[in-house]
Amino acid sequence: MTDKVHFDRIAIIGAGLIGSSVARAVMRAGAAGTLVVSDRDEAVLSEAEKLGFAHEFTVNAREAAQDADLVVIAVPVGAMASVGVTIAPVLKAGAIVTDVGSVKEGVFKALEPLLPGNVHLIPGHPVAGTEQSGPSAGFASLFDGRWCIITPPQGVDEGALEKLTKLWEAMGSKVEIMTAQHHDLVLAITSHVPHLIAYNIVGTASDLEEVTRSEVIKYSAGGFRDFTRIAASDPTMWRDVFLNNKDAVLEMLGRFSEDLTALQRAIRWGDGDALFDLFTRTRDIRRRIIDAGQDEEAADFGRHHEE
Numbered sequence: 001m002t003d004k005v006h007f008d009r010i011a012i013i014g015a016g017l018i019g020s021s022v023a024r025a026v027m028r029a030g031a032a033g034t035l036v037v038s039d040r041d042e043a044v045l046s047e048a049e050k051l052g053f054a055h056e057f058t059v060n061a062r063e064a065a066q067d068a069d070l071v072v073i074a075v076p077v078g079a080m081a082s083v084g085v086t087i088a089p090v091l092k093a094g095a096i097v098t099d100v101g102s103v104k105e106g107v108f109k110a111l112e113p114l115l116p117g118n119v120h121l122i123p124g125h126p127v128a129g130t131e132q133s134g135p136s137a138g139f140a141s142l143f144d145g146r147w148c149i150i151t152p153p154q155g156v157d158e159g160a161l162e163k164l165t166k167l168w169e170a171m172g173s174k175v176e177i178m179t180a181q182h183h184d185l186v187l188a189i190t191s192h193v194p195h196l197i198a199y200n201i202v203g204t205a206s207d208l209e210e211v212t213r214s215e216v217i218k219y220s221a222g223g224f225r226d227f228t229r230i231a232a233s234d235p236t237m238w239r240d241v242f243l244n245n246k247d248a249v250l251e252m253l254g255r256f257s258e259d260l261t262a263l264q265r266a267i268r269w270g271d272g273d274a275l276f277d278l279f280t281r282t283r284d285i286r287r288r289i290i291d292a293g294q295d296e297e298a299a300d301f302g303r304h305h306e307e
């Protein structure tokens, strides 16, 4: 039995889906003496306060970060730097600063020059979420059994890394360590490009003429419905993901469009074997995901939450 992880003061900046879920999971784990949550949006903060998932609430990120042993930045990727500028002057020596952003290399490059040299910046990404946003969409079990990828910089303080790892484990996650660059490449194909495809197909449907569009809605079968769930994801968050993981997304999109062209040819020339072979290979990937226990948990969480 390992010692229970504990921080005297944890500050979470950003009280949306992920920040509020981290707050609830920290409380569930009893991992903070004091948990303070901050959001610059007063409406979000008062909703968070009503939900009561932390000990203290403030619109002032600097006040939240003051004296914190751990600061978790849970804002859209494009807003990380502005939070860094705000909190840098008050960070305690030896504090751990982490984030939950969906892109890792850009976030590290944006934050690292802003923070004092005596704090430990160790980025992270819980690979768990839903298409919803805001404090009421969060829940304590979001990270249970899901991966959290931590991307420590070279020369990281091992004690700080171990403490952060233990916190994610206490919040229910399985932790994997990799470089930020590798994370961004893997997530480009498993998460970012799939979201772009969903935005694109739903966008194409919404551009159809009125009559056809209403039929798309009326007859939407499983496939299209699943895309609309993903394409309902937060516009600010996803704009920032694509602007900050440009190279890896463009690399994967290049491969994707080559493969799409090959499929187009197979359809045009009636190459049924090519189609059948691909569809057989892809079915195997689905089976392997289910065998690994990584099936539709996030989607189910999202759906349960809508009910």
Ligand SMILES: NC(=O)C1=CN([C@@H]2O[C@H](COP(=O)(O)OP(=O)(O)OC[C@H]3O[C@@H](n4cnc5c(N)ncnc54)[C@H](O)[C@@H]3O)[C@@H](O)[C@H]2O)C=CC1
Pocket (backbone or CB within 6 Å): 013, 014, 015, 016, 017, 018, 019, 038, 039, 040, 041, 044, 061, 074, 075, 076, 077, 079, 082, 083, 100, 101, 102, 103, 125, 126, 127, 128, 129, 130, 131, 132, 133, 134, 135, 234, 237, 241
């Ligand atoms: N939505 C998802 O499924 C997942 C999201 N992420 C990452 O988590 C981060 C947060 O995403 P969500 O919680 O979904 O977004 P959200 O939209 O639910 O919450 C973000 C919150 O940050 C606040 N905020 C924005 N700029 C701020 C600033 N400068 N100072 C203080 N607060 C600020 C907003 O008012 C908002 O309440 C993003 O970086 C995203 O890439 C990671 C895993 C899953």
Ligand SMILES: O=C(O)C(=O)Cc1ccc(O)cc1
Pocket (backbone or CB within 6 Å): 101, 102, 126, 127, 128, 129, 130, 131, 191, 230, 298, 299, 302
């Ligand atoms: O809702 C879904 O299906 C998701 O894919 C959630 C999600 C969104 C962004 C992430 O960085 C991680 C998970």
